[in-house]
Amino acid sequence: MSTVQLEPSAALAELREAKPDRVTIVVLSGDMDRVMAAFIIATGAAAMGMQVTMFFTFWGLNAIRRRGTTSGARDWLRRMFGWLNKGGAELLPLSRFHFFGLGTGMMKRVMRQHRMPDVPELRQTAQDLGVRFIACTTSMGLMGITKDTLIEGIDQLAGVTTYLAEARQGSVNLFI
Amino acid sequence: MIQADVKLDTLGYFCPMPIIMTSKKIKELQLGQVLEVVSDDEGIKKDMPAWCQTTGHEMVGLEEDADQAKRVYKAFVRKAK
Numbered sequence: 001m002s003t004v005q006l007e008p009s010a011a012l013a014e015l016r017e018a019k020p021d022r023v024t025i026v027v028l029s030g031d032m033d034r035v036m037a038a039f040i041i042a043t044g045a046a047a048m049g050m051q052v053t054m055f056f057t058f059w060g061l062n063a064i065r066r067r068g069t070t071s072g073a074r075d076w077l078r079r080m081f082g083w084l085n086k087g088g089a090e091l092l093p094l095s096r097f098h099f100f101g102l103g104t105g106m107m108k109r110v111m112r113q114h115r116m117p118d119v120p121e122l123r124q125t126a127q128d129l130g131v132r133f134i135a136c137t138t139s140m141g142l143m144g145i146t147k148d149t150l151i152e153g154i155d156q157l158a159g160v161t162t163y164l165a166e167a168r169q170g171s172v173n174l175f176i
Numbered sequence: 177m178i179q180a181d182v183k184l185d186t187l188g189y190f191c192p193m194p195i196i197m198t199s200k201k202i203k204e205l206q207l208g209q210v211l212e213v214v215s216d217d218e219g220i221k222k223d224m225p226a227w228c229q230t231t232g233h234e235m236v237g238l239e240e241d242a243d244q245a246k247r248v249y250k251a252f253v254r255k256a257k
């Protein structure tokens with residue numbers, strides 16, 4: 001057993017940083033179109049010089065999981081759930097007209113033709129622009145998602161209190 | 177090592193339960209007393225400082241006990257109002 005002293009003031013300092021415009025986006029949905037909208041708003045706001053934080057919870061976690069990762073849980077219920085609910089921004093289905101992947105595939109083709117970035121590209125752009133990603137620990141626990149199956153660069157694992165402390169200073173708070 | 181007056185066990189509870197239990201428990205304390213909140217939810221590392229900042233209580237310290245099996249966090253909060 002080893003005890004490490006952590007510095008709570010670091011978390012407080014982040015909140016005290018006086019940046020005028022804060023944007024918080026809760027990403028609950030794991031639908032491609034909705035996640036895309038979230039990333040477009042996030043990258044747009046970051047490009048305008050705003051400080052953006054995205055909270056990924058429930059299905060939204062799939063957008064920041066490594067491709068094809070399943071549940072790390074030991075109990076069969078969550079394992080089966082994880083097997084059905086595979087992670088990866090590449091695999092997100094459309095909220096409508098998914099048609100077992102056919103509709104989503106066609107939508108992706110149209111997007112490419114119009115030089116629209118896809119979700120993994122948008123996510124990378126968001127990270128490059130300094131958008132902070134926070135993963136919800138409660139949904140991670142429920143769904144058996146472990147830290148090592150998430151993509152690189154997740155700034156924090158946190159919960160509702162962290163979100164609220166940030167959102168009360170936000171000028172734009174969205175729930176997608 | 178921080179000396180706590182009251183200890184609150186929230187092991188096995190996910191967010192937001194540790195924070196809700198803390199907000200209830202802190203009402204039983206006298207001004208200046210320290211509450212130790214034990215949790216295995218990693219979110220507490222960020223959530224407890226955020227809760228303190230919002231409510232005005234003082235975050236005195238945070239400890240992480242790493243065992244092979246799981247991590248346990250201890251947050252120390254001084255009642256400040």
